Amino acid sequence: MQTYMPIGYKMVDGKIQIDKEKSKTVKRIFSEYLKGKSLLAIAKELSQKEVTNANNKINWTHCAIGRILENTKYMGDEAYPELIDKVTFDNVQTKRNQKKNQLWRKANRKKGKCLFANKIYCGECGEPYRKYTEHSGKACEKNRWKCKKYIFKNRVLCRNLFYTDEELRKVFISTANKLIKNQRLLDKPYKKEPPKISKELLEIENQITRLEEDEEFSSQELANLIFKRAELTYSTSQIDGYEVQTQKVKEMLVGQDLLTEFDEDLFKGIIDKIIIYQDGKVETQFINGLKISEILEYKRKDEKNGCSEKDSGNHTAANEI
Template identity: 25%
Template sequence: MAKKITKIDPVKQRVIQQLQPKKRVCAYCRVSTDSREQQNSFSVQLGYYKPLIEDQEDWQFAGIYADEARSGTKLQKRDDFLRMMKDCENGRIDMIITKSLTRFARNTVDSIQAIRRLKELGIAVFFEKEHINSLSEKSELMLTILSSLAQGESESISTNNKWAAVKRFQDGTFILGTPAYGYTKDENGELIIQEEEAEVVSRIFREYLNGKGTYVIAKDLSEEGIPTIRSAEKWQDWAIKDILQNPIYTGNLLQQKTLTTDVVPFKRKPNKGQLPQYLIEDNHQPIITKEQAEAVMEIFDYRRKQMGMDDTGKYQSRYAFSSKIFCGECGSTFRRQKIYIGKPYEKIQWCCHRHIEDITKCSQKAVREDDIQWAFTVMWNKLVSNYTEILIPLLDTLKKLRMDEQQEQEISECSNRIMELTEQSHILSRLVSKGYIDPAVFIERQNALTLELAAAKKKRGQLLDNNGFEREIAGTELLLERIKNKPDVIEEYREDLFLQITDKVIVQKNGQITFLLINQLELSEPCRKEAVEDDAKTYAHRL
């Protein structure tokens, strides 16, 4: 007896076809340079895709996303690409057409990640030149290979460009793309002085030699509304330092001060001896004298030694409180300052960075370094004297809270579900490879499995993170070990002890100094000045 077989189309596909008869299709275009030839290519692409999409009866034009003069090696620098991805996630696009894989991205990792994200959303990317649809079953391998080839091409071009640049460095024919602040270029590419900017450069050197710091100079220039380098919002102290240390202002030109990494994504980094540099003396008209430049460098060297920094500008032995003191009012970090410099009562204080910049944005007062040290000493002695009443019960409580039965059960359920979904995904892959199910059905089910799998993994991660208390438990155990080994109170501040047990210090608005310890326990002490005042008030009250 012959079997009767009736094909039943998926309900979801029929509903989609009824509610949305046309596929919303967009195009993505990109040109990588500012040359006139590439700009023409850009215009041609724009004029090509719109009629191509509109001529298809079952397609609906969803727009053209175009990045002009953008590199394909970094997705972060392509505004329209990121906007297109966002529109895809918001359900506004069903398909993307692009000229070729090299127009889409030259970075293998970024390209594959973007395509996989679009596949999860059920959105196809069609590459015309390679004639590949990203939703086809064999697309993953081909796209990976072609993306790798595109990335290799970018790296090869980068290598050739770097070789050509070095060649021009060696024979002195390299022309700067963007001249340093204070200079511009003539028709031959030679550096000439830009008078208004040169006056600012001269002022920066003069004020630094007269004792002003880079932060104060930057602040004064910003307040006076003097135009900044490359139209930045305001002057920064690092920009002042760059100007003061640049040999270009003495008439010399130092080339290859930076380098570009060899592999995608290309990153520009300071050349700190990895590659040779090329110094061209008396290359152009100077703005300052060589004697001024030498005096500035002597001041820099002196201040580096005073601050414990090496020749690269990194701290050899940073202050114990650096990057650890935070403002309880605005959350900014505190900066170290010296007051009454040169006098017998010279002191060190720490002040909120935002308060220093603008007193109207934060009213937090500065706190003396010895007051913080005194408060830490008092806090530590109290903790040592009472650790059996504070730390031991805290450790027991944390261990009990680490995980309850309900959470363990939920985590176990999530883990089992993840295993089931993973196995289903493998079964689907085997079925489609043997031709037992239609590729379109496979894609629909695979996308659903992928979304559910991601949700299950996210839930399990949140359960593991929320109530683990691993950091708090480990920190409390370290504190107990530290106290049991040396339980004695201390008579004066110890920097090594502070660094071992403290995560951060918060200076509160009311004058309290809060110490956040390595186990996330917060212990507060009043500032010494306020503590003395409170003691005086208490004594007066008793009298």
């Protein structure tokens, strides 16, 4: 029975009462938490000091501390006398929510890092971009995306430009907005190609049928045609793939307002890769192969006093497509 009663209470003559000794532990947990200790730190400390829990064991976990901190019975109800006043209890809940939000934001920042990984490529040497978090150089060079070959065998090999997360996000916002404003861009490419190929394919089908009907066909000729048919079917299916991908992009953009801030889901849904060029051109390739370029204000990464931050956020759009 005692197991189900929260620590700090005891049963006396069929009534729940405060357990003087153990209620000190509960109060201590609430006050330590408000002082800024983590659940784990509190659990470790209680174990070290051999404080016993509800089951009279010295076995504290951060989960157990968490359960105590959120148990509303401590504020008192019909069955339980008040052990923790409402203000203290509420303060603890507020603090826990703040911490949860912090953790969530931290996790999201990590997600942001993974978001661009393997999506950014160097247009000069074809290598993927990497986020360099540590560099012995100037502070402004930290946390920038640089070509994987920027430093190769301790030498600067690729001199392509660096970008921050923020700059890459802005590129996406600007590029996505171009497409949102002008969704006809998605209809352009596949209008020309497929009819021609279907026609060619149809012709080959006819030839194959004719040859098969003709009893004296050359098997070599038939084999060639069948091979050609396979080739055409393959490229047609690639175009189907294109259409499927284009359809996906279109679906993602249905009812989409112009972006004012970075939209991670949209980025994941419609972007294949971003290619960086040394002249400041940044080319965004969508999952269906459509490319839209931006020219970012040209900047040299290796300039002597190139630490100025004026470069960030000064995008000039490329000529309208």
